[in-house]
Structures are given as C-alpha cells and as structure tokens.
Amino acid sequence: MRVAAALARKGGDEFVKPGRLVEVRFVKGQSLSLTSSRLLALMILTAGGDAWQDITHRMRKADIRRGHKGNERIGDMLEELHRTLFAEDDTSWRGKRTTKRFNLIQASWEEVEEVGDGGKETGWIEWQFTPDARRLIQESETYAVMNRQAVLGFRSAYALKLYEEGALRLHRRQPVWKVDMVGLRAALGIDPDKYGDFAQLRRKVLTVAKTEIDQLAHYTVEWQEIRRGRAVTEIEFRFAPKDAPAQIATVDELGRHSTGRKARREDAVEEVVAIESALPRSDAVDSAAVADVLKRVTASLATPESSAGVNAEPWARFPRGKLHFGVTENAAREIGLRHGGGWDVDLIADAYREHMGDRLNTLSGSKLEKSWKGFCEAFLTRRGRPS
Template sequence: MTDSARAEQGEADEQAATPRSMRVATALARKGSDEFVKPGRLVEVRFVKGQSLSLTASRLLALMILTAGGDAWRDIPHRMRKADIRRGHKGNERIVDMLEELHRTLFAEDDKSWRGKRATKRFNLIQASWEEVEDGDKETGWIEWQFTPDARRLIQESETYAVMNRQAVLGFRSAYALKLYEEGALRLHRRQPVWKVDIVGLRAALGIDPDKYGDFAQLRRKVLKIAKTEIDQLAHFTVEWQEMRRGRAVVEIEFRFAPKGAPSQIATVDELARHSAGRKARREQTVEKVVAIGDQKAADPAEVTHLLKAVTTSLSTKKDGEPDTSAQPWARFPRGKLHFGVTEQAARAIGLRYGGGWDVDLIADAYRETMGDRLGSLSGTKLEKSWKGFCEAFFARRGRPA
C-alpha cells in the first residue's frame, strides 16, 4: 500500500470513528454561521436534585461546546478568549464565578452498579479549567478547559443532536427558556416534535429547584409562560403544551414544537440581529417611545444643570432647612421611571448627558435587563459609574435616534 493510500485509509478510519454529531459540528464551523451543534446526550442529561445552572453559566457551557466544535469529544484542551464571553462587559470577575459554577454542578444519568443493579450516576462536565491572570489593568486573556471523560463519552454516544443558534442562546433571559429551547431543537431534528414528561422529570430537565414553584399554577406562570414567549420570539420554532391531570393535580405535560413558516423565520432572524434593548417591549407589542435629539428638551444642558442642582439641594437640606445627613444617593438603582427622588434625578441627569438623545427610561430598562441580579450588588460610586458607562455604550452602539 502506498503512502497516499495509507493516508487516505487513515482519514477514512478517523471519519468513521468520529461521532455523527461531531461531523456535523465540524461542517457548521466551516460554514462560519451562528449555528452550532449540541450533542443529544448532553441535552438530555438531567440535573441532580437541588442543582441547576444559572443563565450565565448555561450560556458559557453553550459557548464552550460551540468553541470546541467537532473536537469536543477528544481528550484535548479547548481555548476561548475572555472577550468572547464578556459580551461588552469590562470586567472578568463574572467569568470566575461561571467557571466555578460549572465545576461544582452535578449531573445525573441512569446506570448500572458493579452488581448489575439499577443505579444513578453523578458526574461533572468540566474536568479542569485555566484562566489567564491579567497583567495590570488589562482586560484581556484566555480561558482553557477540558471536558470530563463522562462528558466526552456522552458526546461520543450521541447519534442525534440539537442545532442551535448562537444569537438565540445569548438572547434568552430565562435559564428555563434556554433549556426548553435545547429540548425543542433536539426533538425537531429527530423529527419527533413531541416531548411527554412527568412533573418530576420536567423539574430535573429544566433544573427547577424542588422548593420553588410547588404549586403548578406558579410553575406555569413563572416558568412555562415566560419560556414560551422567549422561544416564540427567538427560536426557529414555537412551543405549545398540554397538561395531563390526575384528579385536579397536573401530573404530566406534553410539549409540541413546530417549525416556523418563512415569514416568521424572517422576523426571527431580524429580531436576533437587533439589540436586546427593547426586546421585551417588542415581544409584548408595546411601543418604544424614542424622542429625536432635536425634540429632546431634556438634553438641553440647562436642564441637566437644573437637575444636578436639584439633586444637590435635596441632599444638602431637610424640609425644615437643616442639613440632611441621612440621604444616601445611589443606594440602589431606581426601579421605576427616572423622574422623582434623589437617585432618580441624578440618574436622569447622567442619562441625558451621556445617552446621546435616547429616551432615558428606555436606556434604564435596557440597563436593568442587561445587569439582571448583579444590579442588586452595586451601590454608591460603583453604581453611578456603571450607569454612566452603560449610557455611553448604549449611545456608541446605536448612534443617535432617528
């Protein structure tokens, strides 16, 4: 056999040994599109009772699978830039939290014990990870990781897979919606668009804490309805479900996933290309009130100065004219409109000065949505600087309103 023949035979053997899902992952990576593959066994693996992944950690795991591509099943390290994880955030502190969460989260599958008895196997998906430590104030660097032998085994055993969209994965605001999206993408590819699952199995698959949403009406409102609205807006399919009851109790759910028609697919592609700010308003079909820069009276420097003076006066005096030492501006970011109150007026002044003429309350809604739970941990100067930086970034990404 010639050298070329041996090389061709080796390539053929390698191709035959490569899992089907990994061959598809390699092909999608070569296309350079936003689509990527998640092996079916990884989609179907369930969380250990009482454990789940946060939305940010779930996204990071998806990015890891996307980055590893057709090599995810191999016993090799994989690498990714931190900038590809941060998505515009300046700091890397969240990356540490996400990596540690992935390390400590346990998954489970049915297995057999050494005696041949039914058993539950528990395992992690990430074996080891390395994070480069930045020099000075540089926000650069890479992370490196290896999947565990159990994760690689699941990938290698996967004959089916879910084809997912990167922008859709990063666009979800509910971890439950993202998990249900994965389940739907997998079943549509199998051409078995129905998923029938009991309530215990649903909780394990979506990672719903046993102590949360004990009443099914709460689970329907807080999990299923929110997941449906996000999936219908961002996915290439829609989802409906039917509840099976035993007496008055819901004991089983049958989900049905249906591919979108061409017009709806185009609308989804357009939505994924738009900025996430205002996505909820578009989903709920409410109007974004954007004022043109020429008509934005509040952008007048005189009004900004007036607002700042009002804030200073409010901080310096009580109603009886005595100095007020109890006022605490920037204790938390305002929950409502930026009109009344010390922090509200201060935040409005910053939004008017650095927001480029966009409606300040629109920017505030986008800020709350982007920050999520992290917003509760910010106060004082850090919160003020964070809000100012977001206003500047919002204007830089969108330009001036039309």
C-alpha cells in the first residue's frame, strides 16, 4: 500500500495490484467479463494506498466508460462485480482444510442524476471493498506493477488475467509459473465446460493472450505444455522483460489509438508515405520548395527538449557521465537503484549506452525513462543479484 500511495502521488499510468488479489481464484463456473475486469482494475488504481481501509471510494463515470457516450453499461458491470464469487484455501474451526468463497465489492452507489450546472456531465460511482478484499490487500507482501493503458487496451479477459499473473511474478523475480489445468482454469476464469479440447483452449485462450501481451505488456510470455501420455496436464509459463527497443515499441503502441492495433500486431499496416511524395510531381522541382518542405517536416518532428537546449528539463537525453549530478542524473540513478537489484548503477548505465548505441539519441521524455527502467529490470533478470 505504501508503493500504491507513492505511485498515486507520482501520477502517470503505472499502478499496483496486491499479490493476494492477483492470485485469488474464481469459483468454479464463474468469471469476470473483460469490461468488469477493467472496472475492478480501475477501482484498485483509484483506491490506491487507501484500498485496505474501511472507507468509501469514488470515481467519475467518465473515467470508466472511455469512448462510450452513455453510462448504461456501468450498472451492469457493478452488478457483475457484486455477484461474482472468488475462492481461497482456508482452515475451518476444527483445523480442517476448507474453501472459502467471498465477494470483493460490499456495496456500491451509482448516481442517476448525471448532469450538473451548465449541462456538464458529473456522474460518479462510489463503492466499498468487502472485509475479505481489504484483508487480502492488507496482507499482501508482493504486488504486480501494471500499466493503465495496457489494462484498458486488452481485448481478451483471459489476456488481462494472464497479464496480471505475469506482472506479479516478474516483480517477485520468479518469472516461471507452473500450474495444472484445473488451477489454470480457476485463475483465468475459464468455464470447466468450455474448451474441453486442449487444442481449442490453446487457440482461443493461450495464443490470443500471448499475442496481446507481447504487444501491450512490458514483457513477453512463452509456455511449455507438460503431458501425461497424450493429455496436457500442466502448463509452464515463462515471462521475460523486453529489451530496450521492444520497450520503446510498446510505449509507442500504448500511445496510439486502438483502431488498427490488430493489423499492426499482424504487420498488415501500410507504410508511411515518403517525404518525396509530398513534393510536386515535376521534373523541375524548385530547390526552394524542397527546402521549405524539409524545414516544415523537421520543425514538426522537433521536441521541446531539442529546441530548449540540452537537459532543459528531466529526461531530455540520457546522461553521458556518472549518475550523480543534475536532475536527469538523479532521476536515472533512483530508477537504477530501485530496479537494478543492487548492481552498480553506472555499470548498468554503461551497458545501456552500449546496447542502445545511436538509438539513444532519438529518445527523450517518458519514452527514455521507461526504456531505462525496462533495461534495468532486464539486466537484473539476466544476471541475477550480485553476490
């Protein structure tokens, strides 16, 4: 909860989900739809460091519905959250093993008068987490770091749930998840009567989840099928942080509109027209016209950092020297200390500069910050903690 509060103060798209909530499983035959799964994630993000407290949380409807014009679906999502049961292993009063079933949302309120003064929409929802949900949140010693844009970008509920599982295990530095088929169905909310043939489950669930995660998450996922005879009995998932170029591509994708995302994932997008095509089709092109076009294109690509001077603001460029002095240096050093696992931050920085090469000169702002953070995490995963 301290981490959640710190990320909330920082702002941005990153938020945490407590590990106990990630690992809680669905009751047999129940699951959350994609829209309700997103709403639950937004509730956790909004509650932040106060999620464990017995208080009421609130959120604007406009932050939930995104591009939809109406709010009619929000009530359905809230009702789905109320009636969905989760389960965890527990012990009875006699000391016997039991399965405990519970809800995550205790009560919710939805405003029905949504237009305020001046005709501006002002609809809000309020909710309270159940005592069981607050207990799980408070008892969590680990957490998954997730990206809000990635959560809202998934088109498969199974992909979103697997994304949470991977984010949790990567943060624990345990990038392998081995689970039997019963546990997999319970974790992802796959109905026992659905996809009885594993080939269907592979095609409809695992492959779809992998393609979305590989495109939108800060890591990639692979899996190995473990068989007993001809039947698949267990799945072993492996989650690997993306390297710096892949992290940059992910940040770019999350910043783009979701329309065309599937086509981009399948490399079915037309290439951008070259600059020359914007020039007059004539054998006698005026050199002044060419210069004018190039000048306008260059100006459109210029960044505030490049026009204001070196290091005019944090993350204008990656530091060239030691990570000790200056605004960007201190910010980069803090990320290296937090995500580098104890390795010397200047050692990681030298490896980062060598890995990126000339590409490092093209990065600035949040893209550079996220690229550096991703490299620190990948550096630790590859080398382990220093002895």
